[in-house]
Amino acid sequence: MRQFVVIAHDVPTDPDAVSLSDIPGAGRLDLLCRCVSAGVFLSHGIREQVRVHLVVADAFTITFDADTLRHLHPDERNVAARIRDALDAADDAIGHMPADVSPGVELRRMGVTATLDRLLDGAGAAGPTLVQLHEDGDPLVDAAPPSDPVFVLSDHNDFAPDERDALAERAERRVRVGPKRLHADHTISVVHNWLDTGGYADY
C-alpha cells in the first residue's frame, strides 16, 4: 500500500465556502485536487493499493481509496465536488468513526497527528513506514523503496513548526526528490514513478 498525506492549511471546512467556479479561491483547493488525481489515476485506469489523505485545517481528513473509488474523474472540478461532498458530510463523522461520503471517499474528524498515528499503527518490521521528503534526505536513486510507505506533503505553504516536529518524530526514512522545489502533485508523480520502477531498478 502506498499512502500520501497532503496537509491543506487554507482550505475552508465549510462546504458553502467552496465554489466550483473558483477552486483556487478555496485555499488553493486546485492543488489538492491535482494531488488526488496524481495519487490515484493511471492513464485509462486507476491505481491499486493507493490512498490519498487530505488533512483540511487540522480538523478533518478526507481519504480517497483507489481500490474502492467509483465515478471519479481526474479534472479539478470533479475532485473538488467530491471534497465539497465530504465536508458536507462532516456531521456524520462522530469521534473517530468516518463519514462515508461516496464509494472510496471517507471523512474522519482527525487532524495531522491523529491521522499520522492512525496510518502508522503497526509500524515496524513489516508495517507502514513514514518517509519524509526532505532536502537533506537520501537521493531517491540511492534509496530502496519501503514496501508500505506513507509520504507526507504540504500544500503551497511550508509545514508549520508543529507539523515538522510531528514528522521528524515519526519518520523512519528521509528521501530527497531533487534540486528543485516542486508542487505537491508533481512530487507525487515523481514518487510514484520511483516506486513503480522499484527505485529505478526495474523498468
Added chain:
Amino acid sequence: MRQFVVIAHDVPTDPDAVSLSDIPGAGRLDLLCRCVSAGVFLSHGIREQVRVHLVVADAFTITFDADTLRHLHPDERNVAARIRDALDAADDAIGHMPADVSPGVELRRMGVTATLDRLLDGAGAAGPTLVQLHEDGDPLVDAAPPSDPVFVLSDHNDFAPDERDALAERAERRVRVGPKRLHADHTISVVHNWLDTGGYADY
C-alpha cells in the same frame, strides 16, 4: 531548453466550444491544462528555458514559453481560459507567423509535422534532440539526458499511425519512463525530475 509537444486530438478549434464550466467536455482539455502546468511551474515559481506546445486538431499549435509567461496560474480553469484566448486569436496567425495571444503565449497555424520540423530545425550535434517516450526505449535511469530535448506526448488517445511515423522518422533517442501507462501530465513531471537531477546523477 526543454520542450514538450502535446498532441490534442479532440480539443475543438472553435473557442466558443470551450466552456470553462466543463473543461473535460472540450476534448479533455483538463489534461492539456495540467500538461501546461506540469511543464512550466515550480512551487512558488516558474521554470526557465521550458516551452510547452499544444497541437490542437493537427491545425494549430499553442506555445507556452515559461521565460516570458505572465499572470498564468496553475489551475485548469486559468490555463483553459488562456487556451481559449489563443483559439480566439487564430485569425491573426497568417502563414507561419504566430498570433501573439498574451505574454508568453503564441498560436501558430501548424499541425504536428510542421511543428516538429520547426522545433527540430538545426537538430544535430549541438541542436535539439527529439526524444521519443516509448515502451521499448532505454530506461530513464540508463539514459543520459540530452542538452536540448524535445519530448512528444499524446493526450488521452494513442498516437495516430501518421503521428507515430512522424515521430519514428525524427526521433534520435527512445526512453522508457516506467512499467505503468501514465497520464501525459504525470509523465512530464517524471521527465522534468529526470532532467533536474541530470539523469538521476545529481541531486
